[in-house]
Amino acid sequence: MKRTLVIAPNWLGDCLMAQPLLTLLTAKQPSFEIDVLAIPAVAPVFRRMPEVSKVIEEDFRHGRLDLARRWRLGRALKGRYAQAFVLPNSWKSALLPFFADVPLRVGYAGESRFGLISVLHRNPARGPNREPMVRFYAQLAEPPGRKLAGELAQPLLRVDPVAVIAAKVALGLKPAERLVALCPGAEYGPAKRWPAEHFAETAARLKAQGMLPIVLGSPKDVPIGLSIEQLSHGAALNLAGKTTLDQAMHLIAGSAMVVTNDSGLMHVAAALGRPQVALFGSSSPQHTPPLSAAAVVIYKRLECSPCFARECPLGHTRCLTGIAPADVLAAIARAA
Ligand code: SF4
Structure with a gap:
C-alpha cells in the first residue's frame, strides 16, 4: 500500500476545513493510505476522520524552528511516503517531508518555499473577497494551474454515542440533560469574540427554558468562561479548560444546540452535524x-x-x- 503524508495545520478550524482535501485524495487515489503529522492540540480531530489511517503526533511548538527534531523524525520516516501535502504556509513546516526524501511534496509557495516544495501552487489573492478556505486546501488535490471544479464533501467526524454519555458523566453532567454548548473563545483575537455579557444573558434565558448552558474552550478561555458563569449568576456552567479536546468534541456531539464564535469549535460542531x-x-x-x-x-455585514x-x-x-x-x-429557535 502506498502512503501519503499530510502535514496538518496548527489551527483546529483549519484542520476541519482541510478534511475535504483528504476526502478528495481518498476518492482520487484509493490505493493510498493517508497518515497525518499533527501537533497534540489538533491531533484528536484527525483520529475521528474516516480518511485518516494513522496520526503521528509531534509537539512542534508554534514559533520554534525545532530543526534537529524535524531532521531526526524526517530521517526516521525516510522512504515511507510516496507523496506529502504540506498544508501550513510556513517554511519550517515543509522541512520534514524534504528531510524524509518524499519524492512529491505538494503545497503553496507560502514563504518562498522553492526547492522544499516540489509541486508548487501559487499563493492565492488575500483581498476581502478571498476564496473559501476549504477550497484553498482542496485545490492541492489538483495539479498547479488546474482549477478545482464541483462541490466538496462536508467535514465529518466520527463519534461513539457511548463515549458521549461517558464524557457527560465524567464531567458531572446527567446523560439526559439538554445541553447548549457555548463556545466564547477565538484564539485569533477579540475582534472575533462576542461579548461575555451577551453570552451570559443568552445563557440565563436558555436556562429559564429548561436547558443547561455549558461553556467549552481551551485553558486560554478559562477567564471568559468564568465571566460568563458569574455574569449569568450560575446559569452557565464553566467547563472551559476542564475538558480535553476529545471530551469537548463529545460534549458538542451530545448538545442540542451550539452557540459559537467563528472558531475551531464552530467547525467541530459543523463536522458533528x-x-x-x-x-x-x-x-x-x-x-x-x-x-x-x-x-x-x-453576520452584521x-x-x-x-x-x-x-x-x-x-x-x-x-x-x-x-x-x-x-x-x-x-x-x-430557527436552527433547532
Ligand atoms: S469589522 Fe468593523 S467593527 Fe468589526 S472589527 Fe473590523 S473594523 Fe471593527
Whole structure:
C-alpha cells in the first residue's frame, strides 16, 4: 500500500476545513493510505476522520524552528511516503517531508518555499473577497494551474454515542440533560469574540427554558468562561479548560444546540452535524463558514466588514457588540 503524508495545520478550524482535501485524495487515489503529522492540540480531530489511517503526533511548538527534531523524525520516516501535502504556509513546516526524501511534496509557495516544495501552487489573492478556505486546501488535490471544479464533501467526524454519555458523566453532567454548548473563545483575537455579557444573558434565558448552558474552550478561555458563569449568576456552567479536546468534541456531539464564535469549535460542531448559531465579527462567513446545513450564521455585514483584524481597528467592534442576545435566541429557535 502506498502512503501519503499530510502535514496538518496548527489551527483546529483549519484542520476541519482541510478534511475535504483528504476526502478528495481518498476518492482520487484509493490505493493510498493517508497518515497525518499533527501537533497534540489538533491531533484528536484527525483520529475521528474516516480518511485518516494513522496520526503521528509531534509537539512542534508554534514559533520554534525545532530543526534537529524535524531532521531526526524526517530521517526516521525516510522512504515511507510516496507523496506529502504540506498544508501550513510556513517554511519550517515543509522541512520534514524534504528531510524524509518524499519524492512529491505538494503545497503553496507560502514563504518562498522553492526547492522544499516540489509541486508548487501559487499563493492565492488575500483581498476581502478571498476564496473559501476549504477550497484553498482542496485545490492541492489538483495539479498547479488546474482549477478545482464541483462541490466538496462536508467535514465529518466520527463519534461513539457511548463515549458521549461517558464524557457527560465524567464531567458531572446527567446523560439526559439538554445541553447548549457555548463556545466564547477565538484564539485569533477579540475582534472575533462576542461579548461575555451577551453570552451570559443568552445563557440565563436558555436556562429559564429548561436547558443547561455549558461553556467549552481551551485553558486560554478559562477567564471568559468564568465571566460568563458569574455574569449569568450560575446559569452557565464553566467547563472551559476542564475538558480535553476529545471530551469537548463529545460534549458538542451530545448538545442540542451550539452557540459559537467563528472558531475551531464552530467547525467541530459543523463536522458533528449539530444545530448551531455561528457569530461572525471581523472575519467572513464566505471565507470560513461552518460547513453544515444545520448552522445559522449571524453576520452584521457592516461597511468595514470583513476587516480580518485581530483587534478592531476602529476601537468599537460593533460587528459583534451589535448582535443582541435576542437576535441569537431567535436564531436558536430557527436552527433547532
Ligand atoms: S473594523 Fe468593523 S469589522 Fe473590523 S472589527 Fe471593527 S467593527 Fe468589526
